[in-house]
Amino acid sequence: MSFCTHCGSSMVDDAKFCEQCGMPNENYENNANEQINEQSKEQEINQVEQQTHAQELQKEPNKGNKNHKKKGAFISIICAIIVLAIVAAIGTIYYMTRVQTNSGMVTVPVIKDTNAQAAATNLRSKGFKVQIVRELNKRKKGSFISLKGIKPGSKVNHSTKITVVESLGPGMPKNVIGKTVDEITDEVKAMGLKVEVHKVPATVKPGTIISTYPMPGEAFNAAYEGDNMHIAIASKCNKKVVPADLLGKDIDSAKQILEKVGITKYELKPRFSSRNYIDKIVGSYPALGEENLKEVKKVTLYYGVDASETKEVLTKKEHLDGINNADVRVTKGLSPIAGVWCNKGGECLYFNEMPSFVEGESTVVLGTRVGDLMNDGAKPIMISDENYLSMNNYSQDISGSILYDKKLPMNDMMKNHLLSGDTGAVEFYKGLDLPSCGNNIFSPSPGVRVCEHGKDINAENSPEKFDDQGMYKGSNKDANTGLTYKMHDFFVLVPVNTKFDELEKSGYFKGKGKNKPDFSRPFIMRRDPKLYDKTQVAIPDGVTGPDYPTSPFVPTKKNKPVPFAPAPDDDNVYYKIEEPLNWLRFDIIKTL
Structure with a gap:
């Protein structure tokens, strides 16, 4: 409640005029102004509060937007890095495959x-x-x-x-066996060589190719003037013939074929052969396809062997009695190497089989052509024969032919021979380890044969120096003087599956060849004296007993042979020529 300032009457606070005197209420304006002011203040406060609230509301989204922007920026950076990495990778690949490669192109x-x-x-x-x-x-x-x-x-x-x-x-194309002549004519003619076609008795379908010379895949090297390539096709087989299609058959299958044509008596003998013929038939005696069975008591079938059989086929078991009382292996004949071996230049070695001086065994001699035995073939070849080939050295008993065994060190005469090792290779050579007198190999013959200052004498060529019993009567100072060790023919057989790398690493060869030989075929290496500075060494006169020197040119108990030359090379080794048919026995039915 308020009072009028003019008459003092009471009046309500919000009255504009005094009800008693009618004068304006001064408090009304002040109250109104205060209310207005209060309302204004409230409005201002409300506006401030609203603005503050609005600002706060605005701040929240801005904060979220900022976070969102930060995340977006981060992701953008990562994406940019990935894109750059991809671009860099593509650039690198392009550089490596295009720029760099092109820069190295020739x-x-x-x-x-x-x-x-x-x-x-x-x-x-x-x-x-x-x-x-x-x-x-x-x-x-x-x-x-x-x-x-x-x-x-x-x-x-x-x-x-x-x-x-x-x-x-030029040579015989691969994969011709089992086909017909018509199927392979063009391929054979492309070689530009004359090819003779023969019909040969066999048990397979007539007209089928069963054998060739040279063997399929091999180059042709003429063995003599007028020699040609040959193809054998099957013809009907009767019971008087060794079927030609035995070639390449395993032993059991070969036996069945023989029995099929009525042949029941036969024996098996080994021959070093190419990889495709290991444990398979490579030939026969009588020869495949030949009609002369009445002349032989039994057929001999030859089957292929490799380095794993070297010791088995070139040595035999023996029992030593007495102080040794041991089982040993001793060398026997060289017949498993029999056949023709030729190098790429057309030069051939003819190792022909003949009887050995050891009863029941056979060996080989080096001829100049097939069938040239350099001996009549009836008499066994003896150690004293100048053409005798041996795998061991001279001795007057079995000791010289015993393979070395660490368990029996006293039998050491073959200690340094390849045959005593496990590579599968084997040496064979002329002259054993004997000295030479002049140009002759000098074998021990006390008093009967004497080397006098390098001259080989006996009762026949120098009777004045021998008594009536044929014994030397000259001075002992002159006996066995002028002896030398000479380099004679020396060979190394390398069968299929020989451990050849081991042999090379041992230093056996002098140098190394340019082209590796074909190890799928057996081959023989022949030493060339022209590649050595020394091919003979003098033996001091008067030396006897343990001090007597051994030959440096062959393996002995004291030494290995001088390094072998030439080093093995595809161009100088002699490969086995596997020619199981005697083509001269069969008529020519066609020439390609």
Whole structure:
């Protein structure tokens, strides 16, 4: 309640005029102003509160937006990094495969050389890596045929290996056995050689190819003037013939074929053969397809063996009685190597089988052609024969032929022979380990044969120096003087599956060949005296007993032989020529 300032009457606070005197209520304006002020303040406060609230509301979304922006920025950075990494990777790949590769690209030159080895040498001189493969071709042996898989003028990476194809010379194509002549005519004619076709008795379908010369996949080397390649096709077989299709059969199958044609008496003998013929028939006696069974008591079948059988087929078991009382292995005949062995140049070794001086055994002698025994073939060849080939050295008893065994060290005469090792290779040679008197191999014959200052004398050529009993009567100072050790024919047989790397690492060879031999075929190496500075050494006169020197040219109990030369190479080794048929026995029905 308030009072009028003019008359003092009471009135309500919000009255504009006094009800008694009618004058304006001064408190009304003040109250109104206060209310207005209060309302204004409230409004201001409300506005401030609303603005503050609005600002707070605005702050919250802004805060979220900022967080969201931060996350978005982070993700964008990660994506950018990934994109850059991908671009970098693509760039690297492009650089490696395009830029860098292109910078290392080289052009394969046109080959102008006619010789494959010369072509390979020229390519190597230009920085290319080169390998050589050999294939049958009508071009002569050693000729350049082509580059395999790459054309001259094309661009290749500098690290690409170039394959040069070298000709083995013409020969018998692979995979002809079992086909007909019509099926292989074009391929055979492409070799440019004359081929004679024969009909041979066999049990397979008539007209089927059963054998060839040379063997399928081998180059042709003429063994004599007028020699040609041959193909045998099957014809009907009767019971008087050893069927030609025994070739390549396993032993059990061969027995069944023999029984099929009524042959029940036969024996098996080993022959070192190519990998495809191990434990399979490689020939026979009488020869395959020949009709002369009435002349023999039983048929001999020859089967192929490899290095795992070397000791088994070239030695035999013996029992030593007395102080040794042991089982040993001693050498026997060399018949398993019988046959023709030729090098790539066409030079051949003819090892012909003949009786050994050991009863019941056979060995070989080196001839100049098939059938040339350099002996009449009826008499056994003796140690004293100049053509005698031996795997061991001279001794007057069995001791010289006993394989060395660490368990029996006293039997050491073959200690340094390959045959006593486990590589599967074997040496054989002329002259044993005997000295020479002049040009003659000098075997011990006390008093009957004497080397006098290098001259080989006996009662026949120098009777004045021998008594009536044929004994030397000259001075002992003159006896056995002028002796030397000479380098004679020396061979190494390397059957299929020989541990050849082990042999090379042992230092057995003098140097190393350029081209590895074909280890799928057995081969023989022949020592070449022209590759040595010394081919003979003098034996001091008057030396006897344990001090007597041994030959440096063959393995002995004291030493290994001088390193073998030439080093084995595909061009100098002699491969076994597997020719099971005697082609001269069969009529020619066609010539390709």
